[in-house]
Amino acid sequence: MQTALSHADAVKAGKRTRRLRTINRYMFVIPGLLLFFVFTILPLLVGAFYSLTNYNMIQPWSFVGLENFKTLILEDDLFLTAVQNTLVYAIIYGPTSFLLAFVLAWVINNLKFRKAFTLGFYTPTLASGIALSQIWLYFFAGDRYGLFNYYLLKWGIITEPILWTTNPDTIMPVVIFVSLMMSMGNQFLVFLAGLQNIPKDLYEAASIDGVKNKFQEMAYITWPQMKPQLLFGAVNTVVGSFGVFDIAVNIAGMPSPEYAAHTIVTHLYDYAFTRFQMGYASAISIVLAITTILLGRICMRVFRTTD
Amino acid sequence: MARAKQQAIPRYMLTQQTATLPSSAVTRFFRRLRHIRRWFKLSHFLLYIFMLALIVLMMLPLVYMVVTAFKPIDELLIYPPRFYVSSPTLDNFKNLSAAISSTSVPFSRYVFNSLLTTVATVFLTVVICAMCAYALAKFNLKGANFIFAVLVMALSFGTQTTAIPSYLITNALHLNDTYWVMIIPKIVSSYYLFLLKQFCDQIPGDFIEAAYLDGAGEWTIFWKIIMPCLKPALSTVIVFAFVANWNDYFNALVYIQDQAMKTLPLALQLINQTGTLSRQGAMQAASLLTTAPTIIIYVVMQARVLDAMGYSGIKS
Numbered sequence: 001m002q003t004a005l006s007h008a009d010a011v012k013a014g015k016r017t018r019r020l021r022t023i024n025r026y027m028f029v030i031p032g033l034l035l036f037f038v039f040t041i042l043p044l045l046v047g048a049f050y051s052l053t054n055y056n057m058i059q060p061w062s063f064v065g066l067e068n069f070k071t072l073i074l075e076d077d078l079f080l081t082a083v084q085n086t087l088v089y090a091i092i093y094g095p096t097s098f099l100l101a102f103v104l105a106w107v108i109n110n111l112k113f114r115k116a117f118t119l120g121f122y123t124p125t126l127a128s129g130i131a132l133s134q135i136w137l138y139f140f141a142g143d144r145y146g147l148f149n150y151y152l153l154k155w156g157i158i159t160e161p162i163l164w165t166t167n168p169d170t171i172m173p174v175v176i177f178v179s180l181m182m183s184m185g186n187q188f189l190v191f192l193a194g195l196q197n198i199p200k201d202l203y204e205a206a207s208i209d210g211v212k213n214k215f216q217e218m219a220y221i222t223w224p225q226m227k228p229q230l231l232f233g234a235v236n237t238v239v240g241s242f243g244v245f246d247i248a249v250n251i252a253g254m255p256s257p258e259y260a261a262h263t264i265v266t267h268l269y270d271y272a273f274t275r276f277q278m279g280y281a282s283a284i285s286i287v288l289a290i291t292t293i294l295l296g297r298i299c300m301r302v303f304r305t306t307d
Numbered sequence: 308m309a310r311a312k313q314q315a316i317p318r319y320m321l322t323q324q325t326a327t328l329p330s331s332a333v334t335r336f337f338r339r340l341r342h343i344r345r346w347f348k349l350s351h352f353l354l355y356i357f358m359l360a361l362i363v364l365m366m367l368p369l370v371y372m373v374v375t376a377f378k379p380i381d382e383l384l385i386y387p388p389r390f391y392v393s394s395p396t397l398d399n400f401k402n403l404s405a406a407i408s409s410t411s412v413p414f415s416r417y418v419f420n421s422l423l424t425t426v427a428t429v430f431l432t433v434v435i436c437a438m439c440a441y442a443l444a445k446f447n448l449k450g451a452n453f454i455f456a457v458l459v460m461a462l463s464f465g466t467q468t469t470a471i472p473s474y475l476i477t478n479a480l481h482l483n484d485t486y487w488v489m490i491i492p493k494i495v496s497s498y499y500l501f502l503l504k505q506f507c508d509q510i511p512g513d514f515i516e517a518a519y520l521d522g523a524g525e526w527t528i529f530w531k532i533i534m535p536c537l538k539p540a541l542s543t544v545i546v547f548a549f550v551a552n553w554n555d556y557f558n559a560l561v562y563i564q565d566q567a568m569k570t571l572p573l574a575l576q577l578i579n580q581t582g583t584l585s586r587q588g589a590m591q592a593a594s595l596l597t598t599a600p601t602i603i604i605y606v607v608m609q610a611r612v613l614d615a616m617g618y619s620g621i622k623s
Contacts, residue, residue, distance in 0.1 A: 021525060025446045028439065028441065028525070029442040029443065029454075031435050031438070033439060033454065035495040036497070036500065039473060041457065041461065043469035043472035045472075047469060047472040104358075108358075119605070121365065122605065123366065123369060124368070127372075127554075127594075127598040127601065128554045128575065128598055129554055130556055130572050130579075131575055131598060132368050134590070136368055139371075181364065189546070189547075190502070193612060235463050236498075240465070243466075243468075272471050281471055282471060282472070285468040292464050292468075293460060293463045293464055295463070300459070
């Protein structure tokens, strides 16, 4: 076989292997991209389509143009409340959780017992959200049997129990606090891995070049080197904080007292699964998607890698 | 350790020099003293205390969960509740099936459902996402840049925004109310693809080129070279995907109507709905059983996830 190959045969064989290689190469991407398209991109397109219709899952849909968006922005006062609450949550929770995860990852990376600390901070993220929020709810119970009320009363800091999860003034702070406590988020691990990914000789070189302390190291090496991970974390945080739903519903209920924890996604679920106005709900989800995509763009500007 | 030395170069060089001198017991003592002093700097000490306090606060619910799961019924009813248990018992775990009284589905069935769907999803996620990410990063395929741009855009909208149309799509594909609906839609997530692609970019091209010259085929290169290189990233993806799927509440709630196919988070909710104080024991026992696997997976994977050596192999 081997000896009998002529030049022409070899060229043909080369072409065949190359074609085979191209087919093989596409085989690598096709399964992933197909699933990605059907379950991530297609839903967005379908959602965009239904946002222009009136559809309640029983009657056939009818085209209404931008009517849903008009109602949403001009007439739906509850939506404006939801936007306001979500913004408050996102502005406080988003940057806090992002910086907390980064600073903690950075500090831990410089400490002894790194693995133990990592496990300690990451465990709440691992635990089931349903289980944890149920326990936090008990800690914040509004009567004197709630753990926090019990100790605050005992130590004389307050004279009567605080209705943490039923008083509209305290609901949002409690939701934000519990969100922060319940999850460092996955970005915490990504940050840690990124920190360890930075080549050690960069720090050595920098100290020869006159970088003196940890803060200069941070500004000149760590932060620029971490940009890909930071971008990932930032986008993650934007989506997470604008998509607040589970914790708000678990802590404050649905609907929450005086709609104090009524968020965009709560509003969406209200219309989708209790009123079955799928067209209107799709419009809400499109507004949310556009918001997070725009903010994601801004994050990409901020954390652009320049090399 | 290594980092601490690098940070103070002059002192580091000094110790290097003294090390070449014949070291007496006295110089050894002073060197060690300096080492210990550096360790116990007050700011450092306060930092450790602060970090520990933060961990204690965050772990409080988990401590409560573990302790309550082992409490006998009389200790459950004590007020104020205590953060320790005097006579631990396994009764709560034995009573778990009784706790889910409204259905005939045993607790073990929820465990099986969760295990099946999670393990299948994670396995397929690792293989399919790694293949796709590697191809996007290294094959110079037509349209790869465009696909990556779409991928990055997809990162910035959550599953909440696509929940409604996703339901309509799985319904049209006749996936609803089967185990498949808990697996197929969740295999490829833009997060995992993005993460893996970022790591694939760091694999040096000449590494792969050399393998081509040695006559290795695409699949051999993928399995023998790329997958080992990706190990740290894959460990991260395994942890993320396992935790996300194991704790996923929404999909099992919406896509599955048959109680016998539902997963652990829904079992938790079911027990919680009957929430009297004495049920707290069963609730926390179930919570503990639900939480334990995710923590175990993480502890097993942690060494790899955070292993700096794995990365230093990729760089160079």
